[in-house]
Amino acid sequence: MSNPNVETVTSSTDRVKVGLAIAAFVAGLVGFYALSSSPTIARVGVVIVGLVVALVIAYFSEPGRRVIAFAQDSYQETRKVVWPNRKETIQTTGAVFAFVVIMAVFLWLTDKSIEWVLYDLLLGWK
Template sequence: MSAATEEKQYRLDSLKWLVVTVLVAGAIYGNYYYSTESLLYRVLAMLAVALVAGFVAVQTRKGESFITLLRGAYTETRRVVWPTRQERNQTTLMVVAVVLIMSLILWGLDTLFGWLASMVIG
């Protein structure tokens, strides 16, 4: 028995990235060149070029691994156990309390050291 696994072939990746670069550079130049046109038309054109460039980029090895990363991240976000409203409120109040206490301590130390410096300097 042979367990032959087919690995997807990524041909001409360099050429695909060159196409993506040319598309993005062309969109930037076109946006500058047609700066007198309506903003809506320019944004729509940029979105269309971004979609085409994204489609070409996904056809590469790095693009495919990026999509795999996004799918994994989405799966992980579904596993997150979010805090309840009470836990969120208690944590927020604790953070606010610690910040207030630390600010009072730092204010007190600043005042003390300022007073000591003025006593030494005269």
């Protein structure tokens, strides 16, 4: 027999932890802008510290662990992707440019044809 109060305590504890994690990250961002006269390395350091503290706090909550596990799984999936080599990338880019040029010419011809039919034939404007 489960106790419904235990579930609510865990859920509200997790909410507090997630809220603290968000607050830590926001504090890092606020620190970045508050230190506008400081060197860039210090400003970036504040953001990184805020992010690390937020991740550590989030790791101890169930939703945070799920998000971190999802991020790890996503990273593993991107490592499985077979990325195109330079030749394939250039060929694909060339095909896209050729298609764009063909579509531009087609749309220009369509536009001029409609303009000719409407203005020259139907309305008699020249």
